Amino acid sequence: MSILSILGVLSSALFSGTSLLYATLGEIVSERSGIINLGLEGTLLISASTGFAVTYLSGNPYLGMLVSMIVGGLTNMIMGYLVIHRQANQLASGLALMFFGFGLSAMIGKSFVGAKIEGLPRFTVPGLSHLPKLYSSLFSFDMLIYLSIPTAIFIWWLLFRTRWGLGLRATGENADTAFASGRNPKLIRYQALFVSGLLAGIGAAHLSIAYTMTWAEYMTAGRGFIAIALVIFSRWHPLKAIAGSLIFSGAVAFQLLLQSSGVQISPLLLDTIPYIITLLVLIAWGGTRKQSTPASLGRVYSGRE
Numbered sequence: 001m002s003i004l005s006i007l008g009v010l011s012s013a014l015f016s017g018t019s020l021l022y023a024t025l026g027e028i029v030s031e032r033s034g035i036i037n038l039g040l041e042g043t044l045l046i047s048a049s050t051g052f053a054v055t056y057l058s059g060n061p062y063l064g065m066l067v068s069m070i071v072g073g074l075t076n077m078i079m080g081y082l083v084i085h086r087q088a089n090q091l092a093s094g095l096a097l098m099f100f101g102f103g104l105s106a107m108i109g110k111s112f113v114g115a116k117i118e119g120l121p122r123f124t125v126p127g128l129s130h131l132p133k134l135y136s137s138l139f140s141f142d143m144l145i146y147l148s149i150p151t152a153i154f155i156w157w158l159l160f161r162t163r164w165g166l167g168l169r170a171t172g173e174n175a176d177t178a179f180a181s182g183r184n185p186k187l188i189r190y191q192a193l194f195v196s197g198l199l200a201g202i203g204a205a206h207l208s209i210a211y212t213m214t215w216a217e218y219m220t221a222g223r224g225f226i227a228i229a230l231v232i233f234s235r236w237h238p239l240k241a242i243a244g245s246l247i248f249s250g251a252v253a254f255q256l257l258l259q260s261s262g263v264q265i266s267p268l269l270l271d272t273i274p275y276i277i278t279l280l281v282l283i284a285w286g287g288t289r290k291q292s293t294p295a296s297l298g299r300v301y302s303g304r305e
Contacts, residue, residue: 042101
Protein backbone atom coordinates (compact mmCIF):
# COMPACT_ATOMS: atom_id res chain seq x y z
CA MET A 1 0.00 0.00 0.00
CA SER A 2 1.45 3.35 -1.07
CA ILE A 3 1.79 6.44 1.12
CA LEU A 4 -0.83 8.13 -1.02
CA SER A 5 -3.29 5.30 -0.33
CA ILE A 6 -2.63 5.48 3.41
CA LEU A 7 -3.17 9.25 3.41
CA GLY A 8 -6.33 8.75 1.39
CA VAL A 9 -7.69 6.29 3.96
CA LEU A 10 -6.90 8.70 6.81
CA SER A 11 -8.51 11.62 5.01
CA SER A 12 -11.59 9.59 4.17
CA ALA A 13 -11.80 8.38 7.77
CA LEU A 14 -11.92 11.96 9.02
CA PHE A 15 -14.71 12.83 6.61
CA SER A 16 -16.87 9.78 7.33
CA GLY A 17 -16.14 9.76 11.05
CA THR A 18 -17.01 13.37 11.83
CA SER A 19 -20.78 12.92 11.64
CA LEU A 20 -20.43 9.77 13.76
CA LEU A 21 -18.40 11.59 16.42
CA TYR A 22 -20.95 14.38 16.81
CA ALA A 23 -23.78 11.85 17.09
CA THR A 24 -21.82 9.84 19.67
CA LEU A 25 -21.09 12.94 21.75
CA GLY A 26 -24.78 13.78 21.72
CA GLU A 27 -25.77 10.30 22.83
CA ILE A 28 -23.19 10.44 25.65
CA VAL A 29 -24.85 13.59 27.00
CA SER A 30 -28.28 11.94 26.78
CA GLU A 31 -27.22 8.69 28.44
CA ARG A 32 -25.29 10.48 31.15
CA SER A 33 -28.63 11.97 32.19
CA GLY A 34 -30.21 8.50 32.28
CA ILE A 35 -31.95 8.40 28.89
CA ILE A 36 -30.93 5.98 26.14
CA ASN A 37 -32.22 7.27 22.82
CA LEU A 38 -32.67 4.48 20.29
CA GLY A 39 -34.39 7.07 18.11
CA LEU A 40 -31.04 8.69 17.31
CA GLU A 41 -31.15 7.25 13.80
CA GLY A 42 -34.47 8.98 13.20
CA THR A 43 -33.15 12.27 14.59
CA LEU A 44 -30.17 12.08 12.24
CA LEU A 45 -32.36 11.41 9.21
CA ILE A 46 -34.82 14.22 9.91
CA SER A 47 -31.98 16.68 10.58
CA ALA A 48 -30.03 15.62 7.49
CA SER A 49 -33.06 15.93 5.20
CA THR A 50 -34.18 19.32 6.49
CA GLY A 51 -30.65 20.69 6.51
CA PHE A 52 -30.10 19.56 2.94
CA ALA A 53 -33.46 20.93 1.79
CA VAL A 54 -32.77 24.35 3.32
CA THR A 55 -29.28 24.43 1.82
CA TYR A 56 -30.60 23.49 -1.63
CA LEU A 57 -33.39 26.07 -1.55
CA SER A 58 -31.39 28.91 -0.01
CA GLY A 59 -27.95 28.17 -1.43
CA ASN A 60 -26.53 28.82 2.05
CA PRO A 61 -24.91 25.76 3.72
CA TYR A 62 -24.47 27.63 7.01
CA LEU A 63 -28.21 28.26 7.22
CA GLY A 64 -28.80 24.60 6.41
CA MET A 65 -26.44 23.58 9.20
CA LEU A 66 -28.21 25.88 11.68
CA VAL A 67 -31.63 24.51 10.72
CA SER A 68 -30.32 20.95 11.01
CA MET A 69 -29.12 21.66 14.56
CA ILE A 70 -32.42 23.21 15.64
CA VAL A 71 -34.46 20.42 14.06
CA GLY A 72 -32.29 17.83 15.82
CA GLY A 73 -32.92 19.46 19.18
CA LEU A 74 -36.66 19.77 18.59
CA THR A 75 -36.94 16.18 17.34
CA ASN A 76 -35.39 14.96 20.56
CA MET A 77 -38.03 16.92 22.46
CA ILE A 78 -40.54 14.38 21.13
CA MET A 79 -38.50 11.71 22.86
CA GLY A 80 -38.36 13.90 25.95
CA TYR A 81 -42.12 14.35 26.09
CA LEU A 82 -42.70 10.61 25.78
CA VAL A 83 -40.17 9.37 28.34
CA ILE A 84 -40.03 12.30 30.78
CA HIS A 85 -43.51 13.81 30.79
CA ARG A 86 -45.55 10.73 29.86
CA GLN A 87 -43.09 8.28 31.49
CA ALA A 88 -43.18 5.89 28.53
CA ASN A 89 -40.70 3.07 28.09
CA GLN A 90 -37.44 4.50 26.71
CA LEU A 91 -36.65 1.65 24.34
CA ALA A 92 -40.12 1.54 22.81
CA SER A 93 -40.24 5.34 22.51
CA GLY A 94 -36.84 5.40 20.83
CA LEU A 95 -37.88 2.81 18.27
CA ALA A 96 -41.08 4.75 17.57
CA LEU A 97 -39.04 7.93 17.02
CA MET A 98 -36.71 6.04 14.69
CA PHE A 99 -39.54 4.82 12.44
CA PHE A 100 -41.11 8.28 12.57
CA GLY A 101 -37.78 9.64 11.33
CA PHE A 102 -37.70 7.15 8.47
CA GLY A 103 -41.06 8.30 7.19
CA LEU A 104 -40.73 12.04 7.81
CA SER A 105 -37.24 12.29 6.30
CA ALA A 106 -38.42 10.40 3.21
CA MET A 107 -41.30 12.84 2.84
CA ILE A 108 -39.09 15.91 3.34
CA GLY A 109 -36.37 14.68 1.01
CA LYS A 110 -38.62 13.26 -1.70
CA SER A 111 -38.15 16.27 -3.98
CA PHE A 112 -34.39 16.40 -3.41
CA VAL A 113 -33.29 12.81 -4.08
CA GLY A 114 -30.13 12.93 -6.20
CA ALA A 115 -29.91 16.74 -6.07
CA LYS A 116 -26.48 18.33 -5.70
CA ILE A 117 -25.43 21.32 -3.62
CA GLU A 118 -22.39 23.43 -2.94
CA GLY A 119 -21.60 22.26 0.56
CA LEU A 120 -19.54 23.77 3.32
CA PRO A 121 -16.29 25.25 1.98
CA ARG A 122 -13.08 23.36 2.66
CA PHE A 123 -9.82 24.79 3.94
CA THR A 124 -6.37 23.27 3.57
CA VAL A 125 -4.49 22.50 6.77
CA PRO A 126 -2.18 25.49 7.44
CA GLY A 127 1.34 24.90 6.20
CA LEU A 128 0.40 22.18 3.72
CA SER A 129 -0.89 24.34 0.88
CA HIS A 130 2.51 24.24 -0.81
CA LEU A 131 2.27 20.48 -1.36
CA PRO A 132 1.36 19.11 -4.81
CA LYS A 133 -2.41 19.31 -5.37
CA LEU A 134 -2.69 15.50 -5.31
CA TYR A 135 -1.50 15.55 -1.71
CA SER A 136 -2.82 18.90 -0.49
CA SER A 137 -6.36 17.91 -1.52
CA LEU A 138 -6.19 15.10 1.05
CA PHE A 139 -5.70 17.71 3.79
CA SER A 140 -8.55 20.01 2.80
CA PHE A 141 -11.37 19.85 5.35
CA ASP A 142 -14.53 21.73 6.23
CA MET A 143 -15.06 23.65 9.46
CA LEU A 144 -17.04 20.86 11.16
CA ILE A 145 -14.06 18.51 10.89
CA TYR A 146 -11.74 21.10 12.40
CA LEU A 147 -14.24 21.72 15.22
CA SER A 148 -14.96 18.06 16.00
CA ILE A 149 -12.15 17.43 18.49
CA PRO A 150 -12.55 20.86 20.20
CA THR A 151 -16.24 20.00 20.53
CA ALA A 152 -15.39 16.67 22.19
CA ILE A 153 -13.11 18.52 24.61
CA PHE A 154 -15.84 21.06 25.31
CA ILE A 155 -18.40 18.32 26.04
CA TRP A 156 -15.89 16.68 28.39
CA TRP A 157 -15.43 20.00 30.19
CA LEU A 158 -19.18 20.58 30.30
CA LEU A 159 -19.85 17.15 31.85
CA PHE A 160 -16.95 16.93 34.27
CA ARG A 161 -15.97 20.51 35.10
CA THR A 162 -19.26 22.41 35.48
CA ARG A 163 -22.09 22.42 38.02
CA TRP A 164 -24.56 21.67 35.24
CA GLY A 165 -22.56 18.63 34.22
CA LEU A 166 -22.40 17.47 37.83
CA GLY A 167 -26.17 17.76 38.12
CA LEU A 168 -26.65 15.89 34.84
CA ARG A 169 -24.39 13.03 35.91
CA ALA A 170 -26.04 12.91 39.31
CA THR A 171 -29.44 12.62 37.60
CA GLY A 172 -28.12 9.74 35.51
CA GLU A 173 -26.90 7.94 38.61
CA ASN A 174 -29.87 8.55 40.91
CA ALA A 175 -32.59 11.04 40.01
CA ASP A 176 -34.12 10.99 43.51
CA THR A 177 -30.79 11.91 45.07
CA ALA A 178 -30.32 14.67 42.50
CA PHE A 179 -33.77 16.02 43.40
CA ALA A 180 -32.93 15.87 47.12
CA SER A 181 -29.84 18.00 46.44
CA GLY A 182 -32.01 20.75 44.96
CA ARG A 183 -31.92 19.85 41.27
CA ASN A 184 -34.79 19.26 38.87
CA PRO A 185 -34.18 15.86 37.21
CA LYS A 186 -36.93 16.30 34.61
CA LEU A 187 -35.65 19.70 33.50
CA ILE A 188 -32.07 18.42 33.37
CA ARG A 189 -33.11 15.48 31.20
CA TYR A 190 -34.98 17.77 28.82
CA GLN A 191 -31.87 19.94 28.58
CA ALA A 192 -29.65 16.91 28.00
CA LEU A 193 -31.90 15.65 25.21
CA PHE A 194 -31.94 19.06 23.55
CA VAL A 195 -28.13 19.33 23.66
CA SER A 196 -27.95 15.77 22.37
CA GLY A 197 -30.25 16.71 19.48
CA LEU A 198 -28.17 19.78 18.65
CA LEU A 199 -25.03 17.65 18.39
CA ALA A 200 -26.84 15.00 16.34
CA GLY A 201 -28.05 17.80 14.06
CA ILE A 202 -24.47 18.95 13.52
CA GLY A 203 -23.46 15.40 12.64
CA ALA A 204 -26.40 15.04 10.26
CA ALA A 205 -25.57 18.38 8.64
CA HIS A 206 -22.00 17.26 8.07
CA LEU A 207 -23.19 14.06 6.45
CA SER A 208 -25.59 15.65 3.95
CA ILE A 209 -24.17 19.17 3.54
CA ALA A 210 -20.41 18.70 3.84
CA TYR A 211 -19.60 15.03 3.10
CA THR A 212 -21.98 13.60 0.49
CA MET A 213 -23.51 16.95 -0.58
CA THR A 214 -26.56 15.08 -1.84
CA TRP A 215 -29.65 13.43 -0.38
CA ALA A 216 -30.73 9.82 -0.52
CA GLU A 217 -33.26 8.00 1.62
CA TYR A 218 -31.75 6.28 4.66
CA MET A 219 -28.37 7.82 3.90
CA THR A 220 -27.31 7.51 7.54
CA ALA A 221 -27.00 3.74 7.00
CA GLY A 222 -27.17 2.83 10.68
CA ARG A 223 -24.89 5.56 12.02
CA GLY A 224 -27.33 6.20 14.87
CA PHE A 225 -26.98 2.63 16.10
CA ILE A 226 -23.22 2.64 15.61
CA ALA A 227 -23.06 5.83 17.70
CA ILE A 228 -24.97 4.09 20.51
CA ALA A 229 -22.50 1.20 20.35
CA LEU A 230 -19.58 3.64 20.44
CA VAL A 231 -20.98 5.21 23.60
CA ILE A 232 -20.50 1.83 25.26
CA PHE A 233 -17.05 1.47 23.71
CA SER A 234 -16.05 4.91 25.02
CA ARG A 235 -17.37 4.16 28.51
CA TRP A 236 -19.58 7.24 28.29
CA HIS A 237 -16.49 9.46 28.02
CA PRO A 238 -16.40 12.17 25.29
CA LEU A 239 -12.66 12.03 24.65
CA LYS A 240 -12.62 8.26 24.22
CA ALA A 241 -15.42 8.64 21.67
CA ILE A 242 -12.86 10.19 19.30
CA ALA A 243 -10.96 6.89 19.05
CA GLY A 244 -14.17 4.92 18.59
CA SER A 245 -15.43 7.03 15.71
CA LEU A 246 -12.04 6.84 13.98
CA ILE A 247 -11.98 3.04 14.26
CA PHE A 248 -15.34 2.71 12.55
CA SER A 249 -14.71 5.38 9.92
CA GLY A 250 -11.25 3.98 9.25
CA ALA A 251 -12.85 0.60 8.57
CA VAL A 252 -15.27 2.26 6.15
CA ALA A 253 -12.42 3.98 4.33
CA PHE A 254 -10.38 0.77 4.23
CA GLN A 255 -13.16 -1.31 2.68
CA LEU A 256 -13.70 1.39 0.04
CA LEU A 257 -9.99 1.24 -0.75
CA LEU A 258 -10.19 -2.54 -1.13
CA GLN A 259 -13.13 -2.20 -3.51
CA SER A 260 -11.38 0.42 -5.63
CA SER A 261 -8.19 -1.65 -5.80
CA GLY A 262 -10.05 -4.54 -7.41
CA VAL A 263 -9.83 -7.11 -4.63
CA GLN A 264 -11.70 -10.26 -5.69
CA ILE A 265 -14.17 -10.15 -2.82
CA SER A 266 -17.86 -9.39 -3.09
CA PRO A 267 -18.53 -5.65 -2.49
CA LEU A 268 -21.52 -6.69 -0.38
CA LEU A 269 -19.18 -8.62 1.91
CA LEU A 270 -16.70 -5.75 2.06
CA ASP A 271 -19.53 -3.41 3.10
CA THR A 272 -19.96 -5.44 6.26
CA ILE A 273 -16.34 -4.92 7.42
CA PRO A 274 -16.98 -1.72 9.46
CA TYR A 275 -19.89 -3.33 11.29
CA ILE A 276 -17.99 -6.56 11.94
CA ILE A 277 -15.06 -4.56 13.36
CA THR A 278 -17.47 -2.62 15.58
CA LEU A 279 -18.91 -5.89 16.92
CA LEU A 280 -15.43 -7.37 17.50
CA VAL A 281 -14.30 -4.24 19.36
CA LEU A 282 -17.36 -4.37 21.61
CA ILE A 283 -16.84 -8.09 22.26
CA ALA A 284 -13.16 -7.57 23.10
CA TRP A 285 -13.76 -4.43 25.15
CA GLY A 286 -16.94 -5.32 26.99
CA GLY A 287 -16.59 -6.94 30.38
CA THR A 288 -12.81 -6.51 30.57
CA ARG A 289 -12.94 -3.34 32.63
CA LYS A 290 -15.09 -1.91 35.36
CA GLN A 291 -18.42 -0.83 33.92
CA SER A 292 -19.24 2.88 34.09
CA THR A 293 -22.85 2.66 32.95
CA PRO A 294 -25.02 5.40 34.50
CA ALA A 295 -26.96 3.60 37.23
CA SER A 296 -30.35 5.04 36.24
CA LEU A 297 -29.92 4.55 32.50
CA GLY A 298 -33.25 3.51 30.97
CA ARG A 299 -35.22 3.93 34.18
CA VAL A 300 -38.36 6.05 34.39
CA TYR A 301 -38.22 8.90 36.89
CA SER A 302 -41.66 9.43 38.38
CA GLY A 303 -40.66 11.81 41.16
CA ARG A 304 -41.56 15.45 41.59
CA GLU A 305 -40.65 18.28 39.22
